Every structure is written in C-alpha cells, then in structure tokens.
Amino acid sequence: MKDSDIQKLIFSKMSPETTMRPLKDFKLNVSANTGFQKVFFSVRCLQEECDTAALLSVEIAMSKSDLEIENAVSSLVERLERQERSFYSMDCSMHGMMKTGVVDD
Numbered sequence: 001m002k003d004s005d006i007q008k009l010i011f012s013k014m015s016p017e018t019t020m021r022p023l024k025d026f027k028l029n030v031s032a033n034t035g036f037q038k039v040f041f042s043v044r045c046l047q048e049e050c051d052t053a054a055l056l057s058v059e060i061a062m063s064k065s066d067l068e069i070e071n072a073v074s075s076l077v078e079r080l081e082r083q084e085r086s087f088y089s090m091d092c093s094m095h096g097m098m099k100t101g102v103v104d105d
C-alpha cells in the first residue's frame with residue numbers, strides 16, 4: 001500500500017471531530033527507519049496567539065500486507081489520537097518551545 005493510501009485509510013477511521021489533518025507528500029529524511037513507511041498528520045493549537053503546529057506520525061512495517069494494514073488501522077488511529085491528546089495537554093508555553101516539533105508516542 002502506498003503511504004497516501006494508508007493515510008487515507010487511517011483518516012477515514014478517525015472520529016469526524018478529529019482536528020488532525022493528513023499531511024500530503026511529507027517526507028522526513030530518517031535513514032534509520034528503512035523498512036518502515038511513515039505516515040504523517042498535523043495538528044495545530046487552537047489558541048490563536050499560539051498557533052503551534054505539530055507532526056504526528058505512525059510507522060508501518062513495509063513487510064505488512066494490505067490486509068494486515070487494514071486490520072491494524074484502529075490501533076494506528078489510537079496511537080495518533082494518543083499523540084493528539086498529549087499535544088493538547090501541553091500548555092502553550094510548551095507549544096512555543098517546540099514550534100513545529102514532533103510528538104512521539
């Protein structure tokens with residue numbers, strides 16, 4: 001499955017209220033992660049004066065079949081939602097320090 005297809009699949013399973021947005025054609029140069037497809041979403045702080053954006057991501061092993069990916073989608077969504085919650089649980093002084101940072105699991 002292509003990164004963009006995985007992204008679409010994940011996004012289709014998210015709650016309609018999600019604030020996450022699929023990040024198109026975003027590639028991070030992480031040579032350490034060969035063998036994995038990485039799919040990115042972005043979130044943005046709702047406080048106008050803060051407006052920090054963060055990247056959320058999940059990794060899927062290249063060896064996974066389409067069916068295995070489909071079966072894993074709900075856990076991928078959960079991982080992203082956990083990252084989303086941790087982003088919103090930080091206060092804006094922390095957002096300011098991270099400015100377009102990456103939120104890990």
Ligand SMILES: [Zn+2]
Nearest residue numbers: 045050092095
């Ligand atoms: Zn903020």
